[in-house]
Amino acid sequence: MSAALHLVAERHAEPVASETEGPPRWYLLLSAASRAHAALSVQTVVQAHGVEIAGLQCYTDPASGWHHCRSEIDDPRSRLSAEDLHRTLAPLAVQAPLRVQVGASHERKRVVVLVSKADHCLRELLQRRHDGELAIDIACVISNHEDLGPLALAHGVPFHHVPMAGSDAGGNGRTSAFERVFELFEQYRGDVMVLARFMQILPPAFCARAAGRILNVHHSLLPAFSGARAYHQAWQQGVKWIGATCHYVTAELDQGPIIDQDARRIDHAQSVDDLVRAGRDLERRVLVAGLRAHVEDRVVVCGQRTVIFDR
């Protein structure tokens, strides 16, 4: 590991075009086994803190009967903290099943990006953040190759090279490499890990440790064409549409809950290389859309499905 390239740049004061304005807005994601309990929870917050509900979206999952709702809470006098909200809701979670997630417009999530050699997804994240279209902090970039180090550094983002044995090699080297990745994730206080065309399969234990906090972008409309050669398979099958998928990573390869997908028409004249090229645009878009939904606390995982609340 000592040979690894670790590039830690002076962090730029990154210009961000559209800073969040106005008073803090809290996002409260509640999942309850009954609808009445969810409603009571929201009401309790309103009364306890004298805040205003600026938006409320609800969804009852027909399969489980669970009720999910996302409320936007304005706090004009800036008196609330996430701890306050959790404390207020704690007794309710004792009474009956209740899952609580709290986010805020003024607290950016810290993103750790894992890449291999392809640069288009990383480039997109850096550019969207720079243009103020994605309110995240990119904490660091980690790669099993050295190629994208200069790109990260050019944007003032620390870069860590963590060499890995091939995905089929396995063994101790591989395990300790992923331990190193997790150390970095914690060291940089990462909130979410993004596999931006990272061409390694994560060990199950790793997936379990960061469950619900790892996003992957896959180059097909899953569940079709999982695995590494999705565009080749799509070409051989002669499909007329290709797609890309942003999903949570679970121990089962390419099977985690889907957050976003995008798709486009193709025709027979397009070669596999053409599909790869056209697909890059789709991959960029679903990654940005999926990550945006996640960092804006608009996603609830509900078994194999996700509820994506509107902005």
Place this chain on the structure above:
Amino acid sequence: MSAALHLVAERHAEPVASETEGPPRWYLLLSAASRAHAALSVQTVVQAHGVEIAGLQCYTDPASGWHHCRSEIDDPRSRLSAEDLHRTLAPLAVQAPLRVQVGASHERKRVVVLVSKADHCLRELLQRRHDGELAIDIACVISNHEDLGPLALAHGVPFHHVPMAGSDAGGNGRTSAFERVFELFEQYRGDVMVLARFMQILPPAFCARAAGRILNVHHSLLPAFSGARAYHQAWQQGVKWIGATCHYVTAELDQGPIIDQDARRIDHAQSVDDLVRAGRDLERRVLVAGLRAHVEDRVVVCGQRTVIFDR
């Protein structure tokens, strides 16, 4: 079979909005093992008949190396027949591998439609034909149920009820039912058979007899979600896009070469019934687009893939 409902209406003189105008235009689809041979074939037709090439599209399949081209041939003095073209090209097919398909703007294909109970696809075909947007003759409608008889008759199309045992039943009744279907197809001089949400699996022998002449519309973006409950599966997987596929029928269920697909975004709030409803529009569209490509002689099957030439 004696109990079957056979409704044969006086055929309307169906008003067709946009009749093909101008002199006859021939469509010549040539597939050759070498490009030079395809070019020679086109040139031979031009010289033998003194006709004009109004359009030419070519595609070389990188997998097989075969060369496919579609030429549009104008015949201002209306002297050509399909037989002339076949006769002119016959010697070339002896010299080297050459597949020839001939169509014409003034010869409508005769379509036999198979349906069960769902009416939206049949309705779409009848409406598009009526509006002059689909240049076909609907020779007859065949169904394993009686429900859609009145709809066919209201549009002046003969209707035949051919009862069938359930798809899992099999047995002689089922075989003879499909023999009856094939008899009707031949009796009505059908060029192409369309399964417009026909909920029966065709026997392999039947598929083989009409290979390349049976189109199906399936309610998913194949190869994902083959089989009967595609929208249920899509809902359970939590996909964010659904689709529909028009494909040629082969003995392998839902695996034949894809002609056209269409797709649309959905969200978590849509129930299975909502997907069924939204999907109907996709099914209508891919069926019309796929059938149009087929009847306009714009499709070449190339292994598992199809080449779809532009209009």
Place this chain on the structure above:
Amino acid sequence: MSAALHLVAERHAEPVASETEGPPRWYLLLSAASRAHAALSVQTVVQAHGVEIAGLQCYTDPASGWHHCRSEIDDPRSRLSAEDLHRTLAPLAVQAPLRVQVGASHERKRVVVLVSKADHCLRELLQRRHDGELAIDIACVISNHEDLGPLALAHGVPFHHVPMAGSDAGGNGRTSAFERVFELFEQYRGDVMVLARFMQILPPAFCARAAGRILNVHHSLLPAFSGARAYHQAWQQGVKWIGATCHYVTAELDQGPIIDQDARRIDHAQSVDDLVRAGRDLERRVLVAGLRAHVEDRVVVCGQRTVIFDR
């Protein structure tokens, strides 16, 4: 007027596929000059009637500063009426500017459809209602031509022929024809009037009387190509996209607030007739989408703009 064709069918008990289920849900659209007043209004309803907020969407118009919100209110014990809600909110409307609109999931809006000769939009409304995809009652169809009478009657909808002088004629006959239309609208207790490719210009006084209750579908992406020959203009300009618009009718021709638009790519090879045909699908879609938003109380007009809340 005595010569006019008035066809009043026995009303079918129209089968509706997806009846609204569950307890009544109220839709409360509030527009207030301040956000605090809107919030107070919602809170007042909750406390006065002990109801549950199932959804809340808010929008502050940056131009006027007005605050619009739509709340969905569940009334599990079915005790509320629209009058109750208006009565509860009346004192608040005295205190400060407040606009209130109340709808309910169990009260279908009554739609009066005006048509000329083109049938595609009317056909779409009848079909969508039949398929349970549009929760409306079609109270009657009125036309300046007799052509679409049989279509309306075949669906059990009363039809009234009201002859009109050409749009350039004007004069008393024209005025009294529109008086007759308004009488019919009131006689049938219409909630909303839909111009479904109705080729007459409404008199300003007529527009004023039914302001906010008349929807038109126009065959372009307004503000481009207003007037009668939109597809011709689009063709001549050589645009690469065409569209359709559903908007509220005001005295200024094709200038009222836009509710919905849809658009699609075209190419040079498409003739004006092709655009007309492709445009029909767009017209159908925007009409259904716009009308659905209106009858579900999801539209707030805000000057020239509309706020369209999500379902």
Place this chain on the structure above:
Amino acid sequence: MSAALHLVAERHAEPVASETEGPPRWYLLLSAASRAHAALSVQTVVQAHGVEIAGLQCYTDPASGWHHCRSEIDDPRSRLSAEDLHRTLAPLAVQAPLRVQVGASHERKRVVVLVSKADHCLRELLQRRHDGELAIDIACVISNHEDLGPLALAHGVPFHHVPMAGSDAGGNGRTSAFERVFELFEQYRGDVMVLARFMQILPPAFCARAAGRILNVHHSLLPAFSGARAYHQAWQQGVKWIGATCHYVTAELDQGPIIDQDARRIDHAQSVDDLVRAGRDLERRVLVAGLRAHVEDRVVVCGQRTVIFDR
């Protein structure tokens, strides 16, 4: 002018991902007053040079009756030159009206890019060229501001700053500035000039000199919202779709023949800034698509309309 910044970098040997492969392919665009004359012209080329037609697309403009066709000509022995083709066709142009345009797969067009301060369109061109998705040479970048110099240079492209008086100022300074632009265009042997969000109005004489060789990207679906504040206008009108247009520049502002357009749905909640951001993606896409059609010799201007042949 002496104060202007002129940055001329050592030109990189720019890596191009997908080099054109195989033998040279010629593109022959012919426009003739009669169809027979166009056909004769193509035939003459085939016979004179013993070449093969690999593709042929034709379009007869119903307004003018002119016949346009694009043929792709394969020259396996690499013996043809553009001059040969022009020489062969010259006698035919004497006999009857005939317009000839010749391009080739192995001759990249040289593009001169004009920019102001916004970087997204220039960045897109540089990136697409780099990724091998756009077969052009970027000869130089010219700007009325200095801001984008470093970006051009970072990609090995010469940059020239040509200061200009504001568009409303006019006067001699402005005229001579555009003379300088034209000099640079000629000095760099530019084939086509691209206004990539260049915020100056070109003088009519300038437009005339480079007629058919200047492409602009405008931030609306023209003819709607011409002029500088297109997104503001769109927002105020409350449209539900926005778009962007790539068109040839003529003396009439934003009125030249449209090459490509793209569009997307928006909603009321998007601010003007949101439209600006969403619009950037549309602008990038139409610029690349329009420029690609132009440099691949697939565009014929036909009055106010363009014929865009397929690839």
